[in-house]
Amino acid sequence: MTFWETVTGSDITREWNAFEARAEALPTDHRTAWEEIKDHLSTYSDFTGRNLTPILDAALTLLEETAADGQGIHEVLGDDVKGFCAALAGGERSRDYRDRWREQLNRNVARKLGRLGG
Amino acid sequence: MDDLTEMLKGTLEGCVLEIIGGEETYGYAITRRLNELGFADVVEGTVYTILLRLEKNGLVQVTRRPSGLGPPRKFYALNDAGRERLAAFWAKWEYVTSRIDKLREDGR
Numbered sequence: 001m002t003f004w005e006t007v008t009g010s011d012i013t014r015e016w017n018a019f020e021a022r023a024e025a026l027p028t029d030h031r032t033a034w035e036e037i038k039d040h041l042s043t044y045s046d047f048t049g050r051n052l053t054p055i056l057d058a059a060l061t062l063l064e065e066t067a068a069d070g071q072g073i074h075e076v077l078g079d080d081v082k083g084f085c086a087a088l089a090g091g092e093r094s095r096d097y098r099d100r101w102r103e104q105l106n107r108n109v110a111r112k113l114g115r116l117g118g
Numbered sequence: 119m120d121d122l123t124e125m126l127k128g129t130l131e132g133c134v135l136e137i138i139g140g141e142e143t144y145g146y147a148i149t150r151r152l153n154e155l156g157f158a159d160v161v162e163g164t165v166y167t168i169l170l171r172l173e174k175n176g177l178v179q180v181t182r183r184p185s186g187l188g189p190p191r192k193f194y195a196l197n198d199a200g201r202e203r204l205a206a207f208w209a210k211w212e213y214v215t216s217r218i219d220k221l222r223e224d225g226r
Contacts, residue, residue: 061189062145062166068188069146071162078161087167 015053022060029073030063033081040085055088123159130160132207134168135196138178139204142195145169169194177203 023034037059045052066076077084126133137148145165152160169192172178177200185191196204 058166058170062163064189065145065185065191066162068185071146074161076161077163078159084163084167087164088170 016056019056019060022064026063027067030067030076033073033077034060034063036081037085040082041089044085044089059085059088121159122157126157126160129207129211130164131168131172132204132211133157134165134172135177135200135204135207138172138194139196139201142181142193144191144193172200175199 023031026034038056041052041055041059042049044055062076066073133152134148137143137151143151145162148169149160149162149165152165169178172194173180177197178194179197181193181195182190183193
């Protein structure tokens with residue numbers, strides 16, 4: 001099972017299938033970018049991935065609009081797909097699972113230290 | 119000029135607001151305008167994320183219009199909150215540029 005499937009509840013599978021159907025219609029370069037965008041955005045996922053649906057929709061809409069304009073993917077996203085995804089997801093301050101791991105680690109360390117310190 | 123991106127980061131939202139303030143327009147046209155101005159590194163993706171943020175913050179009025187090709191295009195116009203934000207941007211811009219100019223003059 002992929003990470004994608006793991007986080008996807010069956011109720012939103014339909015929505016995500018619709019995304020894939022839309023992505024199918026994109027030119028090759030845009031479709032490649034779509035795969036890359038999904039990859040980057042997955043780090044911003046909450047437990048179920050539901051928070052990603054509107055963000056993915058926004059990204060896909062941009063790809064569709066720019067493909068219709070005949071813009072090359074480099075004109076659209078430049079070199080920084082990761083930065084684009086971060087901005088789409090609400091900026092670098094938006095919480096991703098790395099933040100949650102970090103928090104968890106900090107909590108555990110604090111608890112252990114508290115125990116040691118008595 | 120290369121590598122303007124870092125310097126532009128804080129001001130790009132103001133630039134986009136200014137362009138939208140001139141007339142109702144859409145993402146691609148905004149990107150082209152910035153490119154024509156000499157900001158060659160600005161890509162549509164960057165403008166798009168700014169537009170989404172402006173929309174989320176309630177600074178623009180969005181209208182969907184059918185386009186010749188592809189999905190309907192979103193057109194953006196400033197609302198009152200957007201005009202206020204734009205005025206605030208120019209006030210801050212004046213302040214920063216005047217301070218930096220002063221720094222340079224004093225140094226000479």
